[in-house]
Amino acid sequence: MSSHRELRTSRAVVVFGLVVLLACIGWAILVQDVRPDACQVQPPPPNAQYLHC
Amino acid sequence: MVPAAAPARAQWEGRQARVVAWRLGYLTLALAPLALCLIDLDPGRGFWVNLSVAAGFVALSLLGLQFLLAARWPRATTPFGADVLLQFHRQVTVLIVVLALGHPTVLFVWDSRFLGLLDVVSAPMRAKLAVLSVVALLVLVATSIWRTTLRLSYPAWQTLHAGLALVVAGAALAHVIMIGYYVDQRWEQVLWIAYTAAFVWVGVYVRVVKPIGRYRRRFRVVAVTAEGGGSHGLELEPVTPAAARAFAPGQFAWIMVGRSPFALTYHPFSYASSAEHPERVRFVIRGIGPFTAGIGDVRAGADVYVDGPWGHFSPDRVDASAWVLIAGGVGITPMLSILLTRRDRGDHRPVWLFQAARDEESLVAQDLLAELAADPGVTVVPILSRPAATWTGERGRVDPDHLRRYLPADLGEVHAFVCGPPGMTDAACAAAQAAGIAPRAVHSERFSMV
Numbered sequence: 001m002s003s004h005r006e007l008r009t010s011r012a013v014v015v016f017g018l019v020v021l022l023a024c025i026g027w028a029i030l031v032q033d034v035r036p037d038a039c040q041v042q043p044p045p046p047n048a049q050y051l052h053c
Numbered sequence: 054m055v056p057a058a059a060p061a062r063a064q065w066e067g068r069q070a071r072v073v074a075w076r077l078g079y080l081t082l083a084l085a086p087l088a089l090c091l092i093d094l095d096p097g098r099g100f101w102v103n104l105s106v107a108a109g110f111v112a113l114s115l116l117g118l119q120f121l122l123a124a125r126w127p128r129a130t131t132p133f134g135a136d137v138l139l140q141f142h143r144q145v146t147v148l149i150v151v152l153a154l155g156h157p158t159v160l161f162v163w164d165s166r167f168l169g170l171l172d173v174v175s176a177p178m179r180a181k182l183a184v185l186s187v188v189a190l191l192v193l194v195a196t197s198i199w200r201t202t203l204r205l206s207y208p209a210w211q212t213l214h215a216g217l218a219l220v221v222a223g224a225a226l227a228h229v230i231m232i233g234y235y236v237d238q239r240w241e242q243v244l245w246i247a248y249t250a251a252f253v254w255v256g257v258y259v260r261v262v263k264p265i266g267r268y269r270r271r272f273r274v275v276a277v278t279a280e281g282g283g284s285h286g287l288e289l290e291p292v293t294p295a296a297a298r299a300f301a302p303g304q305f306a307w308i309m310v311g312r313s314p315f316a317l318t319y320h321p322f323s324y325a326s327s328a329e330h331p332e333r334v335r336f337v338i339r340g341i342g343p344f345t346a347g348i349g350d351v352r353a354g355a356d357v358y359v360d361g362p363w364g365h366f367s368p369d370r371v372d373a374s375a376w377v378l379i380a381g382g383v384g385i386t387p388m389l390s391i392l393l394t395r396r397d398r399g400d401h402r403p404v405w406l407f408q409a410a411r412d413e414e415s416l417v418a419q420d421l422l423a424e425l426a427a428d429p430g431v432t433v434v435p436i437l438s439r440p441a442a443t444w445t446g447e448r449g450r451v452d453p454d455h456l457r458r459y460l461p462a463d464l465g466e467v468h469a470f471v472c473g474p475p476g477m478t479d480a481a482c483a484a485a486q487a488a489g490i491a492p493r494a495v496h497s498e499r500f501s502m503v
Contacts, residue, residue: 004492005365009137012076013144020083020111020148027087028103035096 071132082118086110089244090235105159106235112152113225115145116190117252119218124255125307125360134365136498146194153187153225179231186224193217215256222249264314264358270296271314272357275333277349282410282417284339284383285348286325289357290332298362301369302328302394303387303470305498306361308336310351314358320345323386323472324362325418327393328369334359337418339383366470366498367391374466375403377490379451379481381473382410385417388472392425405432405459409451409477411439434459451481456488464489471497 087107097103121129122142130138160167170180193214196203200210226249230242272289280286287310291297300306307319326335338348368376368391378388388406395404410416416435426433436447436455447455460467469485471478478497485495 004495005134005137005497006140009140010144013141013148016080016145017148017151019080020115020152023084023087024104024107024111024152027107028100030091031094031097031103032100034091035094 068132075129075132079118083111083114085248086114086245089241095235095237099163101159101163105156105163108152108159109156109225109229110235112149112156113222113229113249115149115152116218116222116225117249119145119149120222120252120256124259125363126255126259130363134498135363136365143197150190150194153190157183157187177231179228182224182228182231186221186228189217189220189224193221215260218256219253222253260315263360267314267358267360269293270298270359272296272334272359274310274351274353274355274357276353277351279349280337280418282339282382282415284337284417286418287336287338287348287351287357288326289334289336289359292356294332297331298359299331300324300328300334300362301367302390303367303369304362304364304390305366305387306336306359306363308360309358310348311355311357319358319360321363323364323366323390325386325389327397328390329394329397337383337386337389339417364498366472366496368468368470371468371494371496372466373402373468373494375461375468376405377456377460377467377469377485378404378406379469379471379473379485380406380408381451381477381481382415383417384472384474384478386472388470389418389421391470392422392431395431396425396428401430403430403432405434407451407455407459407481408433408435409473409481410435410437412437412441413444432459450477451484453484453487456484460488462489464491468494468496471495 087110090110119142122138122145125135133141157167157170170176171184173181173184176184196205196210196213196217200207205213226245229236229245236242236245271292273292274287275290276286276288278286278288303323305321305323307321309316309319322336322338324334325337326333338345340348366387376391378391380388385408388408392404392406394400395402406422408416408422413435422433425431434447434455436449436451437444438448438450440446440448449455467490469482469490471481471485473481482495482497486492
């Protein structure tokens with residue numbers, strides 16, 4: 001049986017993890033909105049690998 | 054009578070604000086790479102590649118922060134407690150592994166051409182470094198989870214853990230810089246290197262700089278005494294007055310006897326003496342491992358290096374009308390400190406000590422407990438699981454019935470403190486709650502490191 005403290009810590013880790021995952025998803029969406037996609041840049045950035053243009 | 058404020062109690066004040074500040078600071082540092090990449094942002098490469106990149110950046114940032122969590126830095130540890138940070142350090146590793154594995158997996162699924170980077174013979178160095186980092190991370194996790202199954206000694210595991218952590222962080226950092234996307238500007242590369250180096254420096258500080266201070270503030274063995282139950286008391290005094298450190302009853306310290314302050318492996322033991330007298334401290338140690346088995350042979354005058362105090366397990370941090378102390382085996386040691394401090398402060402709040410052991414021979418510090426039990430406010434109840442036939446006291450393992458026989462009906466403001474082997478601690482915490490003590494008022498500190 002976990003103590004009250006352990007449960008609280010585990011919950012904090014879960015909440016933190018969800019915040020981080022949401023931040024990563026939000027960043028992935030934001031980057032596409034803030035700058036043109038690499039496929040729209042001529043010439044494409046040389047170190048942008050395997051573009052789906 | 055309100056107990057006199059102990060010097061160590063000051064560290065509990067303002068705790069909530071510090072907890073919030075540290076949490077926000079940790080989250081900010083974890084996500085800082087994402088924010089920094091938005092400066093002079095390179096073109097996006099589709100949602101899935103962007104997501105993969107974000108996962109990789111945050112994984113690296115969290116790896117650096119792991120050095121901070123493991124550093125035993127008082128300013129960061131005190132608001133939370135060493136046990137909470139250790140648990141967080143372990144559990145956030147799951148998130149790091151998810152992100153670190155998610156980073157390449159998303160790429161592989163999105164475009165199978167990325168799978169070619171797994172060919173470590175022909176793949177470019179940046180890909181080899183990524184593979185090295187992930188493999189080292191998985192080995193680090195596996196050796197931590199299965200240390201005893203792999204028969205790794207604790208010192209060997211510590212060395213391996215530190216070395217693998219450096220490989221994981223260093224290889225991942227080199228991978229990021231060699232990829233050169235989002236980190237192609239000189240200032241960005243310098244920032245990433247400095248960011249990672251700062252966290253690695255924390256580890257260097259803990260292993261090199263702090264031990265120097267510990268040597269200057271070392272203690273000396275005054276006496277070694279037999280305490281029953283295969284335990285010995287180690288009484289210490291500081292070599293210089295400045296070395297005396299205030300502590301709260303129930304706290305613990307990491308100690309190293311003899312050898313060098315730079316030794317990797319310190320051992321955690323609870324203070325067993327009164328917090329009102331930090332100029333003479335005592336630890337009670339049971340001989341169960343290679344280090345503890347030799348405590349009885351330690352000679353007076355030997356140097357002892359003490360890293361402490363640590364821990365949240367203390368009645369000083371709660372407002373209680375009475376205390377229930379439940380100790381199993383050598384878990385009695387923090388309870389001795391709590392009882393002695395109570396006596397020296399003139400605190401008259403009732404306290405019940407339930408001391409669990411196998412038999413009478415296993416009971417520790419019986420003479421001292423008999424002396425403390427002369428106080429009408431102190432009730433000591435030994436509970437033996439395998440007593441001799443002549444034993445007339447309580448039998449079995451600590452259960453709610455044992456507690457109800459001695460505790461008052463109204464347990465509203467009573468707090469329980471439980472310390473002992475993991476299984477016993479779990480059962481005793483459950484018993485305390487079943488007997489009527491609120492879950493938030495049941496405190497324990499569990500310290501199986503690895």
